[in-house]
Structure formats: structure tokens, C-alpha cells
Amino acid sequence: MSALYSAGPVAALRRIAFLLERGREDSYKVKAFRSATATLLPLSAADLAAHVANGTLTTLPGIGASTAKVIVQAVQGEMPDRLADLEEKYAAPMVAGGRDLLALVRGDLHSHSDWSDGGSPIEEMAMTAMELGREYLVLTDHSPRLTIAHGLSAERLTRQLDVVDAVNAHLGSSGFRLLRGIEVDILDNGALDQTDTMLAQLEVRVASVHSKLAMDADAMTRRMVAAVRNPFTNVLGHCTGRLVTGNRGTRPQSRFDARAVFEACAEEGVAVEINSRPERRDPPTRLLELARDIGCVFSIDSDAHAPGQLDFLAYGCERAEQAGIDPERIVTTWPVDRLLAWAAARLPGSAAANK
Ligand SMILES: [Zn+2]
Numbered sequence: 197m198s199a200l201y202s203a204g205p206v207a208a209l210r211r212i213a214f215l216l217e218r219g220r221e222d223s224y225k226v227k228a229f230r231s232a233t234a235t236l237l238p239l240s241a242a243d244l245a246a247h248v249a250n251g252t253l254t255t256l257p258g259i260g261a262s263t264a265k266v267i268v269q270a271v272q273g274e275m276p277d278r279l280a281d282l283e284e285k286y287a288a289p290m291v292a293g294g295r296d297l298l299a300l301v302r303g304d305l306h307s308h309s310d311w312s313d314g315g316s317p318i319e320e321m322a323m324t325a326m327e328l329g330r331e332y333l334v335l336t337d338h339s340p341r342l343t344i345a346h347g348l349s350a351e352r353l354t355r356q357l358d359v360v361d362a363v364n365a366h367l368g369s370s371g372f373r374l375l376r377g378i379e380v381d382i383l384d385n386g387a388l389d390q391t392d393t394m395l396a397q398l399e400v401r402v403a404s405v406h407s408k409l410a411m412d413a414d415a416m417t418r419r420m421v422a423a424v425r426n427p428f429t430n431v432l433g434h435c436t437g438r439l440v441t442g443n444r445g446t447r448p449q450s451r452f453d454a455r456a457v458f459e460a461c462a463e464e465g466v467a468v469e470i471n472s473r474p475e476r477r478d479p480p481t482r483l484l485e486l487a488r489d490i491g492c493v494f495s496i497d498s499d500a501h502a503p504g505q506l507d508f509l510a511y512g513c514e515r516a517e518q519a520g521i522d523p524e525r526i527v528t529t530w531p532v533d534r535l536l537a538w539a540a541a542r543l544p545g546s547a548a549a550n551k
């Protein structure tokens with residue numbers, strides 16, 4: 197006999213999608229559950245009950261045999277078999293270490309929605325971050341030049357900011373905040389791939405190298421230092437660009453003078469990102485320790501491209517703890533007001549920048 201389940205079919209489908217993403221299953225497997233959720237949401241309880249009673253769920257768009265089975269079981273108050281299997285397989289803590297640090301983490305400065313190369317709508321990312329206990333999440337979709345990832349033009353980003361406002365208005369007094377951000381490409385010459393006017397309207401800016409990762413070390417150092425010196429930059433994203441595992445294959449780290457780059461970060465108060473994605477593990481341990489010794493601040497980020505990946509922070513926390521980094525130097529443990537003051541401190545025209 198199945199266990200009881202009272203959270204309803206939408207919660208069951210969302211939880212299944214979340215666990216699949218968290219378990220790094222292929223996105224096509226997840227899509228069915230996300231699509232079925234979208235179909236179910238606008239349906240009235242009476243219509244849903246009728247479809248269950250008549251066995252006509254699979255006539256609805258986006259609902260197939262396996263999602264229909266989940267829905268029927270959830271509607272009948274039974275734990276869906278698929279959900280029970282996934283809870284067993286994927287719900288356990290992802291790593292043994294870093295738990296104390298993870299408990300101190302309040303936010304995440306790097307995430308993507310389906311406006312660029314993420315798989316889910318903005319509101320689903322925000323809702324999941326809230327459910328995970330985050331106090332803030334920065335939405336950082338890609339900048340224009342990254343066309344392969346549907347980077348946002350200034351016009352699209354302007355429209356996205358209205359959506360961010362709407363999501364925050366909808367979440368109301370929950371205490372959670374979705375923050376306006378960008379993952380802006382660092383161009384070959386170190387400039388940032390978005391207008392200053394647009395960058396100034398954002399609350400947190402992650403700057404990352406995504407192209408010409410193999411350029412010579414001197415040129416890469418100049419490029420990265422220039423980006424770090426840019427007053428709009430708050431976080432240096434996945435600094436080496438390496439890939440250590442995963443379906444995109446592996447890629448060596450870029451070569452640059454890490455001491456020069458991290459010293460610039462320390463002087464400017466730019467956070468070195470600890471990118472939690474399992475295929476990145478960036479920066480590598482030796483560089484993480486160098487940045488620690490130089491006195492940098494850090495941001496432990498998920499770089500989530502799907503809601504379930506927001507839980508990847510556990511990986512970054514384990515690495516930061518192993519490297520002995522003081523939580524006080526990790527900006528994502530700071531309350532949102534402190535975080536925002538830090539992120540605005542070097543902006544042209546701010547009191548701190550004019551000192
Ligand atoms: Zn990136």
C-alpha cells in the first residue's frame with residue numbers, strides 16, 4: 197500500500213522535476229514534468245477531478261502516461277511511485293562536508309532562467325530559491341554577445357527587469373528578494389558586454405570570460421584585470437573556465453597571472469566566485485587557496501540553469517570549508533542590505549566611490 201500524500205499534483209510534479217535536476221539527469225527527462233505542471237496550474241479543481249475520473253488527462257497538452265500516473269496518484273492522496281523512487285535516489289545531502297557553512301549561506305549571486313540558456317521561467321527559479329531557504333537570488337542571464345545562450349540585448353534586459361519587479365511584488369512580504377543582475381561577458385579587451393546605463397540599473401553584476409579561453413597568459417591577465425577594475429563588476433565568475441567532467445566534455449583552465457588578478461580583486465573588493473557546478477569546480481583548489489591568502493572576498497554561487505541546480509551550493513560550501521575560508525569573507529553569507537551596499541560601493545556617483 198502506498199504512503200499518504202497530501203501536497204497535491206502540482207507539488208508532486210515540481211518536486212520530481214527538482215529532484216531530477218538536482219540529480220543532474222538530462223533536461224529532456226525533466227521537461228515532461230515541468231510542462232505537465234504548466235498545464236495543470238490554470239486548471240480548476242473541478243476540471244482536474246473530471247479528467248482524473250474520466251481517464252482523459254493525457255488528452256491535455258504536455259501530459260503523457262508517466263506524468264498522468266503521478267497526477268492520478270497525487271489527486272487520490274497517494275504518494276506517487278515516481279516521486280517515492282526519486283526521494284530515495286536523490287534527496288540525500290549531496291556532500292558530507294560544508295554543512296555548517298551552508299547553514300550560514302543566505303543567498304546566491306548567479307542563476308539563469310529560460311530568458312537565456314536556463315530551462316525554467318524566472319518565477320520558478322525564485323520560488324524554488326525561496327523554498328530552499330535563500331533570502332535572495334540574483335538573476336544573472338547572459339549578455340548580448342553570447343548568442344549561443346540567447347544573451348539579452350539591453351531592450352530584452354529592460355523588459356526582464358519589469359518581470360523581476362512583478363515577481364517580487366507577487367512574493368510580497370515573504371522576506372525573499374529576487375535581485376536584478378547579469379552575467380556579463382568579459383570581451384577580449386576586458387570591457388564588459390553591456391552598456392553602462394544598463395549595468396547601472398542592476399543590483400549585482402557577475403563578469404565572466406566565455407570566449408577565447410585559450411588566449412595567451414599576458415593578454416588574458418590584462419583582460420581579466422581590466423574587467424575586475426571596472427566599477428560595475430562585483431563578482432569574477434568561474435575564473436579559469438575549466439570543465440572537469442560532464443556531457444560538455446572537459447576543458448583545461450585558461451592561463452593567466454592569478455596573483456595579479458586576485459590582487460586586483462582584493463583591492464577593488466570584487467568577489468572571487470566559487471562556482472559550485474560539479475563540472476566546473478572553479479577555481480581549482482590551488483587558486484582558491486591563493487585568493488584566500490591574498491585576502492579576497494568570495495561568493496559561493498550555484499550558476500543554476502534549472503531550479504534543482506540551486507541546491508548545488510552544497511558543493512561550493514564543501515570546497516570553501518576545506519580551504520578554510522572564513523564565512524565572514526563570503527559575501528553570500530551577508531544579509532541582503534549589506535550585500536547590496538557592497539555591490540553598489542564602487543558605482544560611479546556612489547559616496548564610497550567618490551571618497
Ligand atoms: Zn558563465
Ligand SMILES: [Zn+2]
Binds near residue numbers: 306307308
Ligand atoms: Zn552562468
